[in-house]
Structures are given as C-alpha cells and as structure tokens.
Amino acid sequence: SNELSQPPSVSVSPGQTATITCSGDKLGDKYVCWYQQKPGQTPRLVIHQDSRRPSGIPERFSGSSSGNTATLTIGGTQAMDEADYYCQAWDVRTATFVFGTGTKVTVL
Amino acid sequence: QLQLQESGPGLVRPSETLSLACSVSGGSISSSRSYSWGWIRQPPGRGLEWIGSISHEGSTSYNPSLKSRVSVSVDTSKNQFSLELTFVTAADASLYYCVRHPTTGGYGMDVWGRGIAVTVSS
Numbered sequence: 001s002n003e004l005s006q007p008p009s010v011s012v013s014p015g016q017t018a019t020i021t022c023s024g025d026k027l028g029d030k031y032v033c034w035y036q037q038k039p040g041q042t043p044r045l046v047i048h049q050d051s052r053r054p055s056g057i058p059e060r061f062s063g064s065s066s067g068n069t070a071t072l073t074i075g076g077t078q079a080m081d082e083a084d085y086y087c088q089a090w091d092v093r094t095a096t097f098v099f100g101t102g103t104k105v106t107v108l
Numbered sequence: 109q110l111q112l113q114e115s116g117p118g119l120v121r122p123s124e125t126l127s128l129a130c131s132v133s134g135g136s137i138s139s140s141r142s143y144s145w146g147w148i149r150q151p152p153g154r155g156l157e158w159i160g161s162i163s164h165e166g167s168t169s170y171n172p173s174l175k176s177r178v179s180v181s182v183d184t185s186k187n188q189f190s191l192e193l194t195f196v197t198a199a200d201a202s203l204y205y206c207v208r209h210p211t212t213g214g215y216g217m218d219v220w221g222r223g224i225a226v227t228v229s230s
Contacts, residue, residue, distance in 0.1 A: 035216075037156075042222060043156065043217075045217060095167075096172070098158065099157060099158060102155040
C-alpha cells in the first residue's frame with residue numbers, strides 16, 4: 001500500500017508535548033517530511049529528511065523515523081502551533097511522493 | 109527570493125482538459141539545476157495530494173493514480189512550468205499549488221505558490 005496514515009486529531013495543552021505519528025509500509029526506507037498548514041494558508045515545511053529543521057523553524061519541532069512509523073514532536077506547544085500537519089514520504093526508487101492523511105492539532 | 113504564481117482558468121467543464129501554468133520569479137528555472145518543479149492539489153476541506161513533478165533535465169514522475177491523465181512540462185523561455193490534466197471530473201475540483209523541491213533526497217517542498225482554485229462544472 002502507498003498510503004500514509006495519521007491520527008485525524010491530536011489535542012494538547014499549552015506548554016505540553018504534541019506527538020503526531022505517520023505510518024506506512026516500509027516507511028523507514030523512505031525520507032519523511034512534515035508540513036504545517038494553518039487555515040487559509042499555504043503549507044509550510046517544518047521537517048525534512050526525517051529529522052532536519054529548515055531555517056527559521058523553531059527548535060520545539062523535531063522529527064524521527066523508525067520502522068514503519070515517523071513521528072513529529074512539538075515540545076512546549078504554543079497556541080500558534082494549532083494547525084493541520086501532514087507527513088510526506090519520498091520514495092527514492094520511484095521518485096514519487098505520497099502525503100499522509102493529515103492531523104489537526106488543537107491547543108486547548 | 110524565489111516566488112511561484114499559478115495561473116489558469118478557474119472553471120473547467122467535465123471531460124475537458126485542465127491547463128495550469130506556474131510562473132517563477134526571483135530566479136531562473138534553467139539555472140536551478142538541483143531542483144524539480146511540481147504540482148500539489150487539495151480538495152476543499154481535505155488533504156494534500158501530489159500530482160507530479162519535472163526535474164531540471166526534463167524527467168517526469170507522476171502520482172500513479174493520475175498518471176494516465178497528467179502531464180507536467182517546462183518552458184524555460186517563459187521561466188514557467190505547466191500542468192495538464194485530461195478528462196476532468198468533479199473529483200478534480202481542488203486548490204492547485206505549484207511547488208519547488210530538490211530533485212534528490214527527501215528535502216521537501218520548500219517553495220509554494222499561493223494556489224489557484226479550480227471548479228469542474230458544466
């Protein structure tokens with residue numbers, strides 16, 4: 001299967017840690033990126049190559065990947081982090097991308 | 109700073125061909141040897157779907173679910189790249205984004221256009 005599964009929603013209290021998972025077949029063999037999309041806005045890359053942060057992305061965003069699951073962690077979550085988050089995998093063998101189903105993060 | 113801007117019709121009739129262009133400013137497609145150019149779409153209220161990409165050398169890759177209907181091309185003389193999607197249906201109504209991404213490795217899509225909304229209706 002070429003699908004990437006994410007939990008539809010994650011709720012977190014301000015200052016706490018939000019964890020978003022992304023699961024897919026042989027995901028560990030692929031590079032994973034994460035995007036943040038706020039309402040009415042264009043997606044923004046927050047993690048690439050499983051765990052690297054682009055310039056300008058706060059240190060509270062971190063990523064990891066192992067086996068069939070990749071994880072985006074937001075430490076010390078702030079109200080401004082409330083958004084939809086999408087994982088994306090790049091298959092080097094086929095040079096194709098696939099997005100995850102998306103997770104809505106709510107900061108309560 | 110590199111910027112992308114989508115253009116094209118906002119309304120397409122069922123069974124016809126959707127044609128969109130993405131103009132690149134603040135940089136040159138022809139000099140961006142390490143980058144590819146692609147298209148993403150997002151139906152209203154739903155998730156992101158990669159459509160296809162084209163590399164600097166002209167190699168294309170497409171979403172297997174759309175491959176039979178999609179074509180991505182580059183026009184370096186106009187500094188733009190294009191998307192064609194044939195035989196559209198209501199399911200193709202979406203916000204269409206053009207993007208840039210490094211060709212090799214999972215570096216992600218670092219530059220996005222603002223998107224263009226496409227409706228499919230007779």
